[in-house]
Amino acid sequence: MKIKLFLLITGFLTVFSVSSAIAEGSKLVLTGSSTVAPLALEIAKRFEKGNPGIRVDVQTGGSSRGINDARKGLADIGMVSRALKPEESDLTPYTVAMDGIGIIVHKSNPVQKLSDEQIISIYTGAVENWKEVGGTDSPITVVNKAEGRSTLELFLHHFSLKNSDIKADVVIGDNQQGIKTVSGNPGSIGYVSIGTAEYEERHGTPIRLLPMEGVPATVDNVRDGKFPLSRQLNLVVKGTPSPLANAFIDFAQSKDVHDLIEAQFFVPLESE
Amino acid sequence: MSDRIFSFVIWMSAAFVGAVFLWILGDILLKGIPHLSLSFLLEQPEDAGRSGGIFPVIVSTALILMVAVAVSVPFGLGVAVWLAEFSQTGRKAASSTRLTLDVLAGVPSIVYGLFGNAFFSIFLGLGFSIFSGGLTLACMILPVFIRTAEAGLSAVNHSWREGASALGMNKTSAIWHILLPSAAPAIVAGLILGIGRATAETAALIFTSGYVDRMPGSLMDSGRALAVHIYDLSMNVTGGDSAAYASALTLIAVIITFNMMAQAMTDQWLGKKVQRA
Numbered sequence: 001m002k003i004k005l006f007l008l009i010t011g012f013l014t015v016f017s018v019s020s021a022i023a024e025g026s027k028l029v030l031t032g033s034s035t036v037a038p039l040a041l042e043i044a045k046r047f048e049k050g051n052p053g054i055r056v057d058v059q060t061g062g063s064s065r066g067i068n069d070a071r072k073g074l075a076d077i078g079m080v081s082r083a084l085k086p087e088e089s090d091l092t093p094y095t096v097a098m099d100g101i102g103i104i105v106h107k108s109n110p111v112q113k114l115s116d117e118q119i120i121s122i123y124t125g126a127v128e129n130w131k132e133v134g135g136t137d138s139p140i141t142v143v144n145k146a147e148g149r150s151t152l153e154l155f156l157h158h159f160s161l162k163n164s165d166i167k168a169d170v171v172i173g174d175n176q177q178g179i180k181t182v183s184g185n186p187g188s189i190g191y192v193s194i195g196t197a198e199y200e201e202r203h204g205t206p207i208r209l210l211p212m213e214g215v216p217a218t219v220d221n222v223r224d225g226k227f228p229l230s231r232q233l234n235l236v237v238k239g240t241p242s243p244l245a246n247a248f249i250d251f252a253q254s255k256d257v258h259d260l261i262e263a264q265f266f267v268p269l270e271s272e
Numbered sequence: 273m274s275d276r277i278f279s280f281v282i283w284m285s286a287a288f289v290g291a292v293f294l295w296i297l298g299d300i301l302l303k304g305i306p307h308l309s310l311s312f313l314l315e316q317p318e319d320a321g322r323s324g325g326i327f328p329v330i331v332s333t334a335l336i337l338m339v340a341v342a343v344s345v346p347f348g349l350g351v352a353v354w355l356a357e358f359s360q361t362g363r364k365a366a367s368s369t370r371l372t373l374d375v376l377a378g379v380p381s382i383v384y385g386l387f388g389n390a391f392f393s394i395f396l397g398l399g400f401s402i403f404s405g406g407l408t409l410a411c412m413i414l415p416v417f418i419r420t421a422e423a424g425l426s427a428v429n430h431s432w433r434e435g436a437s438a439l440g441m442n443k444t445s446a447i448w449h450i451l452l453p454s455a456a457p458a459i460v461a462g463l464i465l466g467i468g469r470a471t472a473e474t475a476a477l478i479f480t481s482g483y484v485d486r487m488p489g490s491l492m493d494s495g496r497a498l499a500v501h502i503y504d505l506s507m508n509v510t511g512g513d514s515a516a517y518a519s520a521l522t523l524i525a526v527i528i529t530f531n532m533m534a535q536a537m538t539d540q541w542l543g544k545k546v547q548r549a
Contacts, residue, residue: 029400034508037483038320045486057494059400060483060504074394173506173513263319 028244031059032066032079036233039097039264040079043257047248056248067091070236076245078236092241093234096252097266100194100222100230101151101158104179106186107206111135114210120159122189125167130187143181143190144168155191158229183207193265194222194230222267233266297524304521307514313522317485320509321501326519328487332402332495333471333526335488336481339406340470344413345463351414352421352459353447370419377415382475384412389479400494405481412476413466420465424458425451460538464531471527474499498523 030040037060044056061069063080070078070091084093103119105111111134114122121127122140131137144166145152156163170188172178178192183206194217197209209217213228221227235249251257258268315325351369359366388408398404428451436446452459474497482494485501496504502519505512 034504038504038509041483041485042320057400057482057484059479059494061479 026054026244028054028056028077028248029059029075030056030077030079030235031061031069031075032236033063033081033233034060035081035099036066036079036096036235039233039261039266040235040252042260042264043096043252044248046257046260047251050251051247054244066236070238073238076237076242077248080234080236082231082234084234084236088236091236091238093232093236094249094253095232095234095269096257097233097261097264097268098222098225098230099154099233099266100217100219100227101154101191102194102197102209102217102227102229103189103191103212104182104197104207104209105189106182107208108186109135109208112210113214116159116213120161123159123161123166123168138187141169141185141188142167143170143172143178143188145178145191146171146173151191151193154229154231179205179207191229194227195219195262195265195267219267223269300517300520300524303514304517304519307518308521312518316487317501320512321485321505321515322509322512323515326498326501326515326522328485329496329498329501329519330522330526332481332488333498333523335402335491335495336405336409336477336497337467337470337530339403339491340409340413341463341467343407343410344417344466347410348414348417348421348462349452349459351418352425353452355418355422356425357443357447357451373415373419376411377419380475381412381469381473384408385476385479387411388476393480398492400480400482400484401492402481402488402495403491405477405495405497406491408476408480409470409473412473413470416469417462417466420462421455421459424455424462427458428454456538460535463534463538467530467534468527471523471530472499473497474503478503498526 028044030044037058041058044058047056048054058079059075063082066075066078066080067084067088068078069075078091080093081099084091103114109130111130114133118127118133122133123142123144125142127133128140129137130140144163145155147163152163155161170181170185170190172181172190176196178190179197179200182188182190183200194209197207197217198219201207201209211217215221215227217227222230235252237245237249241249253269255268261268312325313330314327316328317326318324355366355369359369385408388404388411392398392404392407393400398407432450432454433446436450441449477497478500481497481500483496483500483504484494485496486493488495498519502516502523505516505519
């Protein structure tokens, strides 16, 4: 009985190991940012479909891992969800998409704009009523993102806040939940991915995106890099990319993947 | 009176633990069932896991577990037998082995993940693969499994060993026919603990078996484990929560199935031995 089982397992392992005959030159490895990873995975699947015999493996681990692995040659392409820093100039970035975050309030809220200081005061609990920032006399419901969300990181980074500084009334997970919370609570304020919010606003959900530093929160302004609360989603390579890596990057920057980028609530670079 | 308070506290503790389990299970059932369907179990993930299914993820999880169990069971039993039956003479070696195992059992899984990534994936060149992931999990299972199995072996009444040698059985057949079968419940318990810990593992696997959600073609392919899939859907993918709950439900079913299989296999294998012996 035991021997049979052992033979079964060994046989199984052997069969499985032998059948892995993928040539070296036809495999591409991407590692890095967990924000970019789901998008890269979808792009990879479409790329594989169009190029039979090619395999693209997407691994995650964070932007710094993407940079490290691309540098050391552990990955063909690194994924980085921010602009490269000056000390990372040994790598070449290829921007695939932009991610922007906008402040949203309920459509019935008369407040048309908030300064950065006002937003900070609201989120740290210094201001608790809309009348203090030019609105009606009603309490503010602060909607914050849950720990681990990249939008939270970007938001905190932009306003130089720590998550422990924030006095949140509601903590939410994804963009959709943020939009539902704000549209259902006239006194609330939240922040979500601009792509999602614009789509919802256009489709009649009672929310309004507020401008930041005078820049309207639109996908176009995110695309042009004018909107302050945004970041690039990059693929990075060291030196000259291999022909295969090059083909993949070209594909990831082409219009063929714009629907995939939008499905992940990011902003494609060129307009359609 | 104090007796009443005492039994009240005892009952409340039991009820509380039961309630926590039911709450978790209820939450997952409530949010997971609407998304769960046969096609969810049999299709490829699409749109970063929001739609489509989890079939390749289930297959990868099963393969990773198989590698882990196939490696850790023979190894672990060997070490446990050595610790319980052979190590009287080398007492120092045994106690330092036990200490090592106890320390290893308490090491956070992310440490195993980083070790697995550095050793199996990079140093041994196994890359991001189901094999790397399974071996990393085996390292993680081993300490708990060995210590439980050893405790089971040590708990076997000493007169059984004496009886075996009085009957002229040599050490090998005494271990094989008497000690291992009578320690079977403890061995299975250790295995179940190990499998449970391994199946729920994210940190040890995300850097070893990886993130690729394609159907694995071989053990050298990267394959996404269920726990990694759930983590990604709930933490990283906007609108992935319902798929995450359905995957969590599947994960619980997988753990229960594996436990039952382990139980049945050990019963069969070791039960026969007891009858024959």
